[in-house]
Amino acid sequence: MSVVLVLMLASLLVGLTFLACFVWAVSRGQYEDLETPAMRMLTDDEDARGQGPRAKQKGKRPHE
Amino acid sequence: MGAWGQGAVLSGVTEPGTVTACAHCGATCPDQHHRDGDHFFCCAGCRLVYTLLHEHGLDRFYSLESSPGVRPADSAQAAGAFAHLDDPAIRQRLLDFSDGRVARVTLRIPAMHCAACVWLLENLFRLDDTIGPARVNFPRKELALSFDETRTTLSAVVRLLARLGYAPELNLGSLDAQAKDPGARTLLLRLGVAGFAFGNIMLLSFPSYLGLDPTADAAMQHFFGLLSIGLALPVLLFSAADYWLAAWRCLRGRFLTIEFPIALGLLALFAQSAGEILTRTSEGYLDSFAGLVFLLLCGRWFQHKTYASLSFDRDYKAYFPLAAARHEQGQLRTVPVTELAVGDHIQVRHQELIPADAVVLSGEPCVDYSFVTGEAEPVRQPPGAYLYAGGKQTGGVLELQIAKPVSQGYLASLWNHDAFHKPREEPLQTLTNRAGRAFTYAVITIAAGTTVVWWLLDPSRALRAGTSVLLVACPCALALTAPFVLGTAQRLLGRHRLFLRNSGVVETLARITTLVFDKTGTLTRAGGHAVAFEGQALTPEERTWVAALARQSAHPASRRVAAHLAATPQPASAGVVAVADFEERPGQGVRGVVAGHRICLGSAAFVGVADGNPGVCLSLDGQPRGRFAWQTSYRPDLPAVIQRLRPRYALAVLSGDHAGEEPHLRALFGPQAELRFGQAPQDKLEYIRGLQADPRRAVLMLGDGLNDAGALRQSRVGIALTEDVGLFSPSCDAIFDASQFARLPDVLGFARSAVGVIKAGFIISLLYNTIGIGIAACGRLSPLVAAVLMPISSFTVIGFALLATRGAARRHGLEAA
Numbered sequence: 001m002s003v004v005l006v007l008m009l010a011s012l013l014v015g016l017t018f019l020a021c022f023v024w025a026v027s028r029g030q031y032e033d034l035e036t037p038a039m040r041m042l043t044d045d046e047d048a049r050g051q052g053p054r055a056k057q058k059g060k061r062p063h064e
Numbered sequence: 065m066g067a068w069g070q071g072a073v074l075s076g077v078t079e080p081g082t083v084t085a086c087a088h089c090g091a092t093c094p095d096q097h098h099r100d101g102d103h104f105f106c107c108a109g110c111r112l113v114y115t116l117l118h119e120h121g122l123d124r125f126y127s128l129e130s131s132p133g134v135r136p137a138d139s140a141q142a143a144g145a146f147a148h149l150d151d152p153a154i155r156q157r158l159l160d161f162s163d164g165r166v167a168r169v170t171l172r173i174p175a176m177h178c179a180a181c182v183w184l185l186e187n188l189f190r191l192d193d194t195i196g197p198a199r200v201n202f203p204r205k206e207l208a209l210s211f212d213e214t215r216t217t218l219s220a221v222v223r224l225l226a227r228l229g230y231a232p233e234l235n236l237g238s239l240d241a242q243a244k245d246p247g248a249r250t251l252l253l254r255l256g257v258a259g260f261a262f263g264n265i266m267l268l269s270f271p272s273y274l275g276l277d278p279t280a281d282a283a284m285q286h287f288f289g290l291l292s293i294g295l296a297l298p299v300l301l302f303s304a305a306d307y308w309l310a311a312w313r314c315l316r317g318r319f320l321t322i323e324f325p326i327a328l329g330l331l332a333l334f335a336q337s338a339g340e341i342l343t344r345t346s347e348g349y350l351d352s353f354a355g356l357v358f359l360l361l362c363g364r365w366f367q368h369k370t371y372a373s374l375s376f377d378r379d380y381k382a383y384f385p386l387a388a389a390r391h392e393q394g395q396l397r398t399v400p401v402t403e404l405a406v407g408d409h410i411q412v413r414h415q416e417l418i419p420a421d422a423v424v425l426s427g428e429p430c431v432d433y434s435f436v437t438g439e440a441e442p443v444r445q446p447p448g449a450y451l452y453a454g455g456k457q458t459g460g461v462l463e464l465q466i467a468k469p470v471s472q473g474y475l476a477s478l479w480n481h482d483a484f485h486k487p488r489e490e491p492l493q494t495l496t497n498r499a500g501r502a503f504t505y506a507v508i509t510i511a512a513g514t515t516v517v518w519w520l521l522d523p524s525r526a527l528r529a530g531t532s533v534l535l536v537a538c539p540c541a542l543a544l545t546a547p548f549v550l551g552t553a554q555r556l557l558g559r560h561r562l563f564l565r566n567s568g569v570v571e572t573l574a575r576i577t578t579l580v581f582d583k584t585g586t587l588t589r590a591g592g593h594a595v596a597f598e599g600q601a602l603t604p605e606e607r608t609w610v611a612a613l614a615r616q617s618a619h620p621a622s623r624r625v626a627a628h629l630a631a632t633p634q635p636a637s638a639g640v641v642a643v644a645d646f647e648e649r650p651g652q653g654v655r656g657v658v659a660g661h662r663i664c665l666g667s668a669a670f671v672g673v674a675d676g677n678p679g680v681c682l683s684l685d686g687q688p689r690g691r692f693a694w695q696t697s698y699r700p701d702l703p704a705v706i707q708r709l710r711p712r713y714a715l716a717v718l719s720g721d722h723a724g725e726e727p728h729l730r731a732l733f734g735p736q737a738e739l740r741f742g743q744a745p746q747d748k749l750e751y752i753r754g755l756q757a758d759p760r761r762a763v764l765m766l767g768d769g770l771n772d773a774g775a776l777r778q779s780r781v782g783i784a785l786t787e788d789v790g791l792f793s794p795s796c797d798a799i800f801d802a803s804q805f806a807r808l809p810d811v812l813g814f815a816r817s818a819v820g821v822i823k824a825g826f827i828i829s830l831l832y833n834t835i836g837i838g839i840a841a842c843g844r845l846s847p848l849v850a851a852v853l854m855p856i857s858s859f860t861v862i863g864f865a866l867l868a869t870r871g872a873a874r875r876h877g878l879e880a881a
Contacts, residue, residue, distance in 0.1 A: 004284070005284070005287070008267075008268070008288075008291075011264075011267070012264060012291075015260055015263070015264055016260075018260075019256060019257070019260045022256045023253060023256065026249055026252045026253050026256070027249070027253075029249075031248075031249075031252055032201075032248070032249075033201045033202065033203055033204070034203075035202045035203050036182060036200055036201055036202040036203070039178075039179040039182045039202060040179075040182060040183075040186070040200075042128070042179050043124075043128055043179055043180075043182070043183040
């Protein structure tokens, strides 16, 4: 039965990791604006290929 | 999403002679005067933006959506505009951050409307290298950007935005720190923790779900139990914290809300589970406990729908300008409006707002009070007149002397009324709380009775049976009904551009007995004036000439005349008429020579006729010909709406206007309706208060202007009707798009149906509770029964609430658009 114990604790640990990620995401404000990232994604293709000057700028963009 | 790739570019290219859409904003071009290569534009502003973007390699803007541009306001081109933003006192309060080199500012830009706008605003640094990274928050319509303070100024950044058509909303209210909503974050965290605990406790409860023999591995069973308590503790202390606080407030305030029986049930659940696990009697009900908290929080989250881009709490500050030009020792200086004092001399130019009640020293006042009254027609005043704050000067320069401090003007003083000082009524009398109160008494009685009976039969089981009743009677399903019904109703209404401040407004709407309407801008259409020509009839040719002249001007009156003349058939031979010697005098009129005839269009004094009536006078070759008069035009749906409302509601109309329209309104509203004219903002508020002296009356006020703000606030439900929901609206409970005015009876009917759905949901949840209480009172409640019964009851009620509310919406013609 000790196998079950170990597995149980391991699964709890995995769950806790996800909970921690969630808490981190919420406190960073990632759930506050769910619309703009979706719109940004539509216009990001060109820059992702590194064609626009945005590619250079990206490195400089400070995280809020 | 519009056309990708080619379509958008092609839209501006057409052969001469056909109707052309502006390549920038998509509006119809009046002529083909403005062009850049193959592209045509409706105005110089649009062409300028196009050229600017083109030169900086930002053509992609036009391929993201079809005609995504916004027509820039004419005033944005002025070089001195926004200079007041660099005043240290204003700058400091607008900037989020500044270290002398880099500054950050958050601006609200109502004009942004699509993915292309987001892209352009976030790529501003390509236009101007003094601008740093920018981030758009689309739901809030906010742009946060940083700029290099050593090389540019805030005013230059704002001017660039305005030139592109994205003028930020800057007013006296922008100076106040913006309140953020911290509740949403905490709620999400609580929900996450509860969901995590719920899932894992269920996992740990699997042995008992599968009916494994608990005696086979007692140590393991006990370990799982302890682990469950460990997982349930954060739920008890963090996730459910609001319920403990609310229950404590109930005890202290000696009133009962639905939170009290919920807290009681949750506490009984946790206490009995922990006790039974620690004494190794059973595996406990902690899965039900975590599940209930999780579902309750889901309900709260669902109900917590807000419209971030709308503002329901504006006061007069949102209408007032940031700064004014004051005369100081012979010089004109821009100062923040907050620094203005009585006696100061200020200058107000064309299209500027009057910041405080003031007396005219010189100049010709022609004031547009549309923010205040909803009436778009500028009012001409004699020199020396007393002007109220909030009006916009159209025409020449005014010199004013301030008569009252900004915060105590005619309008602003409305906000000093005590209606604005008491907080909005806490909805304690909701259906849920009333049902919860009766429920609480019943449950406590049954629990006490059960304990006593079992005490007589078998004292060892008495306490357990009593707490079983309390825990199974946790009115979770009852508490979930209203959030899901009201939340769904609020979302469905939102799809029809009927935005409620919060979902609780639906319940209040259902109890309305009296409807009070403002007239101007509410019953009538703002700017939707019918035009009639009075005087010597014009020949078709003359009509073409006048129309050609009127088209040259951007003034609303000229546009209205042009639209009126264009609406009638034109002679085939007309063709394009050239206007020579065109001259426009702001606030007075336009003149020019068309086909060899001198035409003069404008105010009576400008045209040179004696006519005191509002409207636009016309003279042809020096001969007065007549007047284009405005007629009040009611919303076309008005008669039908009133017809449907009359049988059920008491109606009233409050108008700031003279009583000229009384016969018409009387015929429409019927003999019972109260019609009041010449009402000042304060009068409207007092009238509503008078109605409310009768506690059986619940008053709904429908208004639009700042002058209705007091009445909107005083009434049970205040609804602001607005042509553009992104723009100005006074403090209110709901913002309705004016085009949806005809739906008012449906909305009220739907609100009543929604309350019916809530009541039906209560009955369903009570049925489940009765079954549960029955089992518990017999002393037969096992953790497994609770684990099955509670989720089933909650999910039935949620499913019923969602489906029945949608059904009700369909019956009232409000199905998902």
